[in-house]
Amino acid sequence: MKKGERRKQELLRIAYKQFLQKGYEETSVDDIIAEAGIAKGTYYYYFETKEQMLEEVIGMMIGQETEAARQIVQAQLPVHQKIAGIIASLRPSREEEPIEGALMRPENSMMHRRVRSRLVEIVVPLLSQVVEEGIRQGVFACDNIPERVRMLLTVSSETFDEGRFTDRDVAVFVDMTEKLLGARAGTMGFIRELIR
Amino acid sequence: MKKGERRKQELLRIAYKQFLQKGYEETSVDDIIAEAGIAKGTYYYYFETKEQMLEEVIGMMIGQETEAARQIVQAQLPVHQKIAGIIASLRPSREEEPIEGALMRPENSMMHRRVRSRLVEIVVPLLSQVVEEGIRQGVFACDNIPERVRMLLTVSSETFDEGRFTDRDVAVFVDMTEKLLGARAGTMGFIRELIR
């Protein structure tokens, strides 16, 4: 009763790879079973539909990306470093570059959007905790924290994820962050370096 | 040489209706030609692909929605009323309610996103003009106007288009608008009524 789980992970791994390479729509079930060397019936023994498989692949990707963020919130660090760390953990790291690069190719925009959307849901409460910590320390001053954090994350991903943004976008975003969280002017400039 | 244009408009009308009813993916070319009572070859005489037809349908929807906004910018009105008018023209009006209602159904999320994205492209310069007017009159004070306007529109559509938002979302958005544009606190409260 364990062989099944291994096969399922194998199929998820193959699908993940091919989805990134060619996009979800352009990857057929036949492509996946060809690489796995199995019959169609076997595939549908593990996944009800192709769409459901996509859900599970996205779940895998989310899990990887949020693990670091969760730990940062718990850590003993200055608030600014926590924020920087969480943001950094969501941006493509060195070894993830091919992934992020693949994700922003046009044929992957739908996957990209879905990953981002679920990522925001997870990160809003984490970042909100940090902002509350900042308020207790007097570096921030605002109410309705989760709503503010969500809007910041929304603007951030819509503006910077596609890669086509200017220095003026960054400047406005920093200004916006300071004003929305009630931080002193200039104190959030470190965000520039994280986006660059 | 005119019959063709009428037929094309008829097909666009039918497609528009069915896309809203069932979503783009769930509407087959066969569905459309069945309602139109024509053969498949005739359909492909007017449209190269189903995707291209979607483009034209979206173009129709955009055209309707932006006409009012364009005229408001030119009009002789106080800045606040222009902003209110533009925002109002983008929100679902009474007779458009079924359209917006249909657009936010999950099977239409892709159409919705594409409409919204093109809408933002068109509205950013319009609203930027109005903000500049406001700056000359001393009601606003900020730089990088188009960037700020775009972020406001982005947050607005991401937050309010789906219909599931709270009073706190609205409060934060009003606060954010005032701070981003450099308006005096309390002067943008009229936005509340427009979103409601």
Place this chain on the structure above:
DNA sequence: TGAAAAAATCGACTATCGGTCGAAAAAACA
């Protein structure tokens, strides 16, 4: 160990879909 039960695999088959194409009908033109 061996037989029954459960889990896993197979692949032919189906239905649907977007799209093609050459021929024919209808309309416009001369």
Place this chain on the structure above:
DNA sequence: TGTTTTTTCGACCGATAGTCGATTTTTTCA
């Protein structure tokens, strides 16, 4: 009228997601 252009037709194609009953492999447990 004859000719050319526009429009319509529908059979056909290749690809695709998904089904299903038969078969093999693995697990269970007496």
